[in-house]
Amino acid sequence: MNETMICVVGRVATQPVYRDLTSGPSARFRLAATARYWDREKEVWTDGHTNFFTVWANRQLATNAAASLGVGDPVVVQGRLKVRQDVREGQSWTSADIDAVAIGHDLARGTSAFRRGGARAETGEAGAAQQPEPNWETPVEDSAEGEQKEQRGQLPATAAAVT
Numbered sequence: 001m002n003e004t005m006i007c008v009v010g011r012v013a014t015q016p017v018y019r020d021l022t023s024g025p026s027a028r029f030r031l032a033a034t035a036r037y038w039d040r041e042k043e044v045w046t047d048g049h050t051n052f053f054t055v056w057a058n059r060q061l062a063t064n065a066a067a068s069l070g071v072g073d074p075v076v077v078q079g080r081l082k083v084r085q086d087v088r089e090g091q092s093w094t095s096a097d098i099d100a101v102a103i104g105h106d107l108a109r110g111t112s113a114f115r116r117g118g119a120r121a122e123t124g125e126a127g128a129a130q131q132p133e134p135n136w137e138t139p140v141e142d143s144a145e146g147e148q149k150e151q152r153g154q155l156p157a158t159a160a161a162v163t
Helices: 060-069 120-128 144-153 157-162
Strands: 005-012 016-023 022-041 042-059 074-088 092-104
Touching: 005 042, 005 092, 016 060, 022 060, 042 060, 042 074, 060 092
Parallel strands: 042 092
Antiparallel strands: 005 022, 005 074, 016 022, 022 042, 074 092
16 A cells, blocks of 8 residues: 555666566566756756666556557656665665556657557447537627627527537
8 A cells, every 4th residue: 555656757768578478468668767957057958867767567558568669769657666676696786666557658758649459449439339529619609699699598508618
């Protein structure tokens, strides 16, 4: 219950590695998050320290991440932080892992096109009846005439909801 949830904005540093395990799909990649600050003396943006995280994704998130992410992509990752310490060859190592709950492209740095995954797309489109797109346009009317119709309750439902 007392897990540390974090949200990290950075770039994909390694190509996601996808594995189909007996417990379900799993994917991992390295995420680089670099702090930037404004150097007043030089009047330029300067890179600060870079933190590296190993991001772990499971199940459908793993499948979608492996199919959607590439090295250098700007991403936002939300998940549980797990810091591990171990000794390798006599040296102490510390690693920071993120057990991802959500991964998405950082739309502040570019555009992305969303496509639903396999099973959901089939049941979502075939199972539900197609409904027409609502008309979101507000009818253009003479303002005095529109006010009179509004007072009498004669405006169309879409216009009455907007005004």
